[in-house]
Amino acid sequence: MGDDTTGEKQNQARLIIPDFLSLQECKELEFIHRSCSTVGYRPNVFSTTLSHLIATNSPHLIIPFLSIRDRLKEKVEEFFGCEYELSVEFTGLISWTRGASIGWHTDDNRPYLKQRHFSAICYLNTYGQDFKGGLFHFRDGHPNTLVPAAGAVSIYTADDRNVHSVDEIIEGERLTLTM
Structure with a gap:
């Protein structure tokens, strides 16, 4: 991501780490999801949350x-x-399965989400290998497009400094750990 100065942190408001998770951790989380997922918050999306596992x-x-x-x-x-x-x-x-996508938005875009200051997305599988489509785009700044790879994480502010979207899934299933 370049020079890690405070000024860049404030301007970029995002951090990309290529190998944050091991492939073993990705596979373990994928197994949990396949075992316990339920219908998600939008069409063609499935989720497994901590509260769901407890319930x-x-x-x-x-x-x-x-x-x-x-x-x-x-x-x-x-x-x-x-x-x-x-x-x-x-x-x-x-x-996210075939047909799922989301347009430009921020992760604090509703009154009940204003307590969100940061978001993190860990990719558990790889674009082009496990799914097609589903690229993550930031409207501004660098990088502006993320190509998901198993183990990579994207950390960014949840506010209007990081307006983003995700392309429609064309084939396969895009799997993430989201916080």
Whole structure:
């Protein structure tokens, strides 16, 4: 991402880490999702959330989430220089199948989401290998297009500095851990 100065952090308001998760961690989270997912928040989207795992009496499957979530939270706090420890509002495995997409938006785009300051997306599978379509685009800044690769993470502010969209899934299934 270039020089890691405070000025760049404030201007870019995003961090991309290519190999944040191991392929084994990706496969473990994929297994959990395949075992426990439910209909998601929009057509052709499926989700597995921590609260869902607790409600379905599957708390043993939460363990892999916790260490990854803690590592991500620490990376966000470090990169953005957070003075206080962050609280994680949402953690979920989200898969998008053929036809799923989302237009330009921010992750704090509703009154009930204004407590969101940062977002993190860990890609659990790879564009071109596991799915087609589903590229992630930022409206402004660099990089402006992310090509999902298993293990990579994108961390960014949830506000209007990072308006983004995701292209329609054409084939396969795009799987992420989203916080």
